[in-house]
Amino acid sequence: MTATKRSHSRAARIAAIKAAAARQLASRGAAALSIREVARELDLVSSAIYRYFATRDELLTALIVDAYDDLGATVEAAEAPVARGRTRERWRVACRAVRSWAIANPHDYALLYGTPVPDYRAPALTIEAASRVIGVLGRIMDDDAAQRASVAPDDAGADVAGFLDVDNVAAVMPHVATGRYVRALIAWSHVFGSVSFELFGHFVGSVQDPGAYFECVVDELANLLGLASD
Amino acid sequence: MTATKRSHSRAARIAAIKAAAARQLASRGAAALSIREVARELDLVSSAIYRYFATRDELLTALIVDAYDDLGATVEAAEAPVARGRTRERWRVACRAVRSWAIANPHDYALLYGTPVPDYRAPALTIEAASRVIGVLGRIMDDDAAQRASVAPDDAGADVAGFLDVDNVAAVMPHVATGRYVRALIAWSHVFGSVSFELFGHFVGSVQDPGAYFECVVDELANLLGLASD
DNA sequence: TGATAAACGAGAGCGGTGCTCTCGTTAAGG
DNA sequence: CCTTAACGAGAGCACCGCTCTCGTTTATCA
Numbered sequence: 001m002t003a004t005k006r007s008h009s010r011a012a013r014i015a016a017i018k019a020a021a022a023r024q025l026a027s028r029g030a031a032a033l034s035i036r037e038v039a040r041e042l043d044l045v046s047s048a049i050y051r052y053f054a055t056r057d058e059l060l061t062a063l064i065v066d067a068y069d070d071l072g073a074t075v076e077a078a079e080a081p082v083a084r085g086r087t088r089e090r091w092r093v094a095c096r097a098v099r100s101w102a103i104a105n106p107h108d109y110a111l112l113y114g115t116p117v118p119d120y121r122a123p124a125l126t127i128e129a130a131s132r133v134i135g136v137l138g139r140i141m142d143d144d145a146a147q148r149a150s151v152a153p154d155d156a157g158a159d160v161a162g163f164l165d166v167d168n169v170a171a172v173m174p175h176v177a178t179g180r181y182v183r184a185l186i187a188w189s190h191v192f193g194s195v196s197f198e199l200f201g202h203f204v205g206s207v208q209d210p211g212a213y214f215e216c217v218v219d220e221l222a223n224l225l226g227l228a229s230d
Numbered sequence: 231m232t233a234t235k236r237s238h239s240r241a242a243r244i245a246a247i248k249a250a251a252a253r254q255l256a257s258r259g260a261a262a263l264s265i266r267e268v269a270r271e272l273d274l275v276s277s278a279i280y281r282y283f284a285t286r287d288e289l290l291t292a293l294i295v296d297a298y299d300d301l302g303a304t305v306e307a308a309e310a311p312v313a314r315g316r317t318r319e320r321w322r323v324a325c326r327a328v329r330s331w332a333i334a335n336p337h338d339y340a341l342l343y344g345t346p347v348p349d350y351r352a353p354a355l356t357i358e359a360a361s362r363v364i365g366v367l368g369r370i371m372d373d374d375a376a377q378r379a380s381v382a383p384d385d386a387g388a389d390v391a392g393f394l395d396v397d398n399v400a401a402v403m404p405h406v407a408t409g410r411y412v413r414a415l416i417a418w419s420h421v422f423g424s425v426s427f428e429l430f431g432h433f434v435g436s437v438q439d440p441g442a443y444f445e446c447v448v449d450e451l452a453n454l455l456g457l458a459s460d
Numbered sequence: 461t462g463a464t465a466a467a468c469g470a471g472a473g474c475g476g477t478g479c480t481c482t483c484g485t486t487a488a489g490g
Numbered sequence: 491c492c493t494t495a496a497c498g499a500g501a502g503c504a505c506c507g508c509t510c511t512c513g514t515t516t517a518t519c520a
Contacts, residue, residue: 048469114345116430163439182446193423200346209393216412278498
């Protein structure tokens with residue numbers, strides 16, 4: 001009487017579960033994502049989902065990884081067509097892509113850059129996944145540094161080695177002087193800070209046209225980075 | 231048989247409920263805040279809470295307002311002792327106070343600057359509450375602008391009036407040139423962007439000592455603002 | 461081919477949640 | 491003093507994540 005057809009392969013089932021979960025995430029947010037609702041959408045019983053994801057958080061983590069990858073791919077695709085040498089334009093385009101993706105997928109963005117959902121986010125998986133976007137932005141900074149005459153290091157770059165993971169940073173942007181690492185981190189983190197502020201409503205009362213403001217910010221950051229003006 | 235002594239006044243009950251809720255928020259986060267658990271802690275039945283807060287989100291909103299106020303008061307208190315003229319030091323101290331408060335109250339900070347908890351956050355109340363911290367940071371920028379010779383406006387300050395709420399911004403910092411509004415907003419928002427990145431784990435792999443990094447950031451922002459060095 | 465073991469889905473159930481409704485009791489005000 | 495509003499208790503609804511059992515299906519291997 002039980003156990004209807006098992007037409008799906010395991011991989012297909014996992015994909016279907018993630019797809020349904022992603023749909024719910026996109027429409028009503030991570031807090032409203034329900035294992036039971038996912039099961040209902042797939043004509044399954046809730047306990048069946050646990051054959052594929054041990055826990056709700058595990059499913060959510062999978063969605064986080066996918067979202068990071070989607071964001072990374074989107075930014076890569078947006079920036080790729082720009083000539084490698086036009087680093088400032090690449091920076092602009094990449095930053096705009098981050099913002100556009102966030103606006104198009106606000107709940108996914110909130111899941112990635114808002115409050116971590118469990119008490120602690122599993123670092124290993126998500127950190128790895130997050131590196132794709134970081135890589136794009138870092139590569140732009142690095143390409144700029146590589147193709148230009150050496151720039152005087154940032155005055156604040158005293159003993160940066162003491163409090164940064166210089167090895168990791170250097171791996172992403174080998175041509176950038178260590179004295180400029182802080183500014184690079186500022187620029188990178190500020191892109192997400194601005195988008196978060198916009199999406200989470202903290203610019204209400206200050207910024208009327210977030211798009212235009214964002215353009216200004218991106219340019220200001222490009223100046224801070226010393227990106228060549230084109 | 232029912233209805234034990236009603237010793238508390240309404241105000242006291244509300245205060246007790248908020249206190250219990252705040253305790254739970256601080257210890258296990260907003261997601262784990264439960265009306266039933268609050269009621270249990272006060273030796274009440276869950277439905278009794280609804281005499282004071284119509285919904286869980288309403289209670290949470292009250293906590294948000296209180297948290298904003300606490301943060302504002304903390305930053306005010308930290309910055310007050312510094313001589314008014316030492317704007318750069320005031321900026322440093324205020325920024326440090328923001329970060330310290332966030333570290334001391336991570337769940338409160340996440341509630342304020344992380345993912346908004348309902349679909350939309352009630353703007354009126356929380357925006358008002360959030361203005362206290364903004365006021366402190368804005369006043370520092372304004373005092374600096376007031377006491378110094380006029381500084382050349384930011385090159386990017388083209389038609390800022392078009393996309394900022396210039397009236398509101400001007401109300402906070404009347405002495406700051408409109409051409410510098412964007413930088414002021416950048417500095418303000420970046421303080422919270424950095425703290426959020428640190429608290430939400432996005433600096434893992436890049437920043438080893440967030441405290442030292444934050445000092446650099448704050449100084450870099452002070453430079454961006456053109457704060458007088460002391 | 462046929463037996464065995466693993467994977468799987470259904471179903472019931474546990475303890476928890478937010479929230480609603482009713483029903484006595486208590487306290488305050490005219 | 492009596493009326494009325496505020497209040498707390500309690501039961502209950504619909505949902506949640508998660509666990510366990512049990513029968514079925516599928517794949518593997520002798």
